[in-house]
Amino acid sequence: MFRRLLVANRGEVAVRVAKTARRLGVQTVAIHSEADAGAPWLAAFDRAVAIGPAHPGKSYLDQDAVLQVAVQEDCQALHPGWGFLAENALFAARVRQLGIAWVGPPPRAIRLMGDKATARRTMAALGLPTIPGSEGILADADEARQLADGIGYPVLLKATAGGGGRGMRVARDPQQLAAAFAEAAREAQAAFGDPGLYLEKYVLNGRHIEFQVLACDWGRAVHLGERECSVQRRHQKLVEEAPSPALDPATREGLGARITAAMVELGYRGAGTLEFLKDPAGPLYFMEMNTRLQVEHPVTEMITGIDIVEHQLRIAANEPLALTQDQIRFHGHAIEARINAEDPAKGFQPNPGPIERFVVPLDRGPGIVRVDTHLAPPDHVPPFYDSLVAKVIAHGETREAARQTLRRALAATEVQGVPTTIPAHLAILDDPRFVSGVYDTSLLAAAAAE
Numbered sequence: 001m002f003r004r005l006l007v008a009n010r011g012e013v014a015v016r017v018a019k020t021a022r023r024l025g026v027q028t029v030a031i032h033s034e035a036d037a038g039a040p041w042l043a044a045f046d047r048a049v050a051i052g053p054a055h056p057g058k059s060y061l062d063q064d065a066v067l068q069v070a071v072q073e074d075c076q077a078l079h080p081g082w083g084f085l086a087e088n089a090l091f092a093a094r095v096r097q098l099g100i101a102w103v104g105p106p107p108r109a110i111r112l113m114g115d116k117a118t119a120r121r122t123m124a125a126l127g128l129p130t131i132p133g134s135e136g137i138l139a140d141a142d143e144a145r146q147l148a149d150g151i152g153y154p155v156l157l158k159a160t161a162g163g164g165g166r167g168m169r170v171a172r173d174p175q176q177l178a179a180a181f182a183e184a185a186r187e188a189q190a191a192f193g194d195p196g197l198y199l200e201k202y203v204l205n206g207r208h209i210e211f212q213v214l215a216c217d218w219g220r221a222v223h224l225g226e227r228e229c230s231v232q233r234r235h236q237k238l239v240e241e242a243p244s245p246a247l248d249p250a251t252r253e254g255l256g257a258r259i260t261a262a263m264v265e266l267g268y269r270g271a272g273t274l275e276f277l278k279d280p281a282g283p284l285y286f287m288e289m290n291t292r293l294q295v296e297h298p299v300t301e302m303i304t305g306i307d308i309v310e311h312q313l314r315i316a317a318n319e320p321l322a323l324t325q326d327q328i329r330f331h332g333h334a335i336e337a338r339i340n341a342e343d344p345a346k347g348f349q350p351n352p353g354p355i356e357r358f359v360v361p362l363d364r365g366p367g368i369v370r371v372d373t374h375l376a377p378p379d380h381v382p383p384f385y386d387s388l389v390a391k392v393i394a395h396g397e398t399r400e401a402a403r404q405t406l407r408r409a410l411a412a413t414e415v416q417g418v419p420t421t422i423p424a425h426l427a428i429l430d431d432p433r434f435v436s437g438v439y440d441t442s443l444l445a446a447a448a449a450e
Helices: 011-023 040-044 063-072 089-097 107-114 116-125 141-151 174-192 249-266 297-304 308-316 399-411 422-430 432-436 443-449
Strands: 004-007 027-033 047-052 077-079 155-159 168-171 197-201 207-216 220-233 236-242 270-278 284-290 333-340 353-355 357-359 368-373 379-381 388-396 414-416
Touching: 004 011, 004 063, 011 027, 011 040, 011 308, 011 368, 011 388, 027 040, 027 063, 047 063, 063 089, 077 308, 089 107, 107 116, 107 284, 116 197, 116 284, 141 155, 141 174, 141 197, 155 174, 168 174, 174 197, 207 249, 207 308, 220 249, 220 297, 220 443, 236 297, 236 422, 249 270, 270 308, 297 308, 297 333, 297 368, 297 388, 333 399, 333 422, 368 399, 388 399, 399 422, 422 432, 422 443, 432 443
Parallel strands: 004 027, 004 077, 027 047
Antiparallel strands: 155 168, 155 197, 207 220, 207 270, 220 236, 236 333, 270 284, 333 388, 353 379, 357 414, 368 388
């Protein structure tokens, strides 16, 4: 195992990685911007090094500055977390060139999966079903229209370098398509520096289901089951659960076997998540792969008892994957709520500011409550980064037990200083469609229209 690890990120994910590293006896080094100087989350690390101004481009995204810290602090490995440089193939290659272990997949896999159009082609060649759509990046709006005419409306335009719901537009007819193409391309250019778009059939009332995988250089791969991520606002996830109420054991086992075989053939290494869209008629279509740790990974850890970060670190240290598929057992149900400093009554407007009090009760059973956070009042949510306050995860013997536990914990949570999304989460947990488990990605839109 490594002696010293640099976590090239901030906030909640940085604390999450440091927690496992410390348990394994690995020294931890944090980087921080001027805006994060003195932040309580830095106390989770053995060392903290200032890296630049508040703007991410001059601190957390500054590759040269991050690499300089890794070298000067004599770090044997670097964990990128999620966001920032986590899916940057060039950065991964530069880390490896310095003789520092990259806690993630090979740069080639990041490049293949980072371009969404290339990822679709790659996974189709490896035997996974993909949504009908373009083979690659669209040349222009005319090509998009010709393809849409053949596939049938509605269609979805997506940024090939995208994520987080940016660079995505739905077109329901040819007239909408031209405007949607221009808007999506502009947004993609602004967000990712790449205006490239691809097109796919828009599956109405679909369910967003993703599979967690682990793989190593020794030709071994396993899946840790699926997560349901259909509760979304503008393609951004608000509530996740595992397992999915929509999947039966036979489907899980069959698709899981195809996924792990694809990972071995791809030469994948580390943790990754394959995202699928489930058609109401039954089929699951591959959409994209995230070559990193996911925000919602705790629900998988809760039902499997497996520390995903630990396996990331061990795989990066060239240890064989210490799991076989028949060793993985799924126990109970877990549901996660992402609590953000946003005001649901004002269109989820971000509200950075001071956190004067933050208490989540852990004794609101019948299940178990886990809280992943980086905040320790008095603290503050800075305006320069994401507005995450905490992730509250509940585990129960049944889905209903997990739902009740999470609802009770959130209802009793105290937050003073900023508005949060807790009222929206409580409404979701009480929605009859969510309670029944029969819901899809239109849940929030349908609720707002009622």
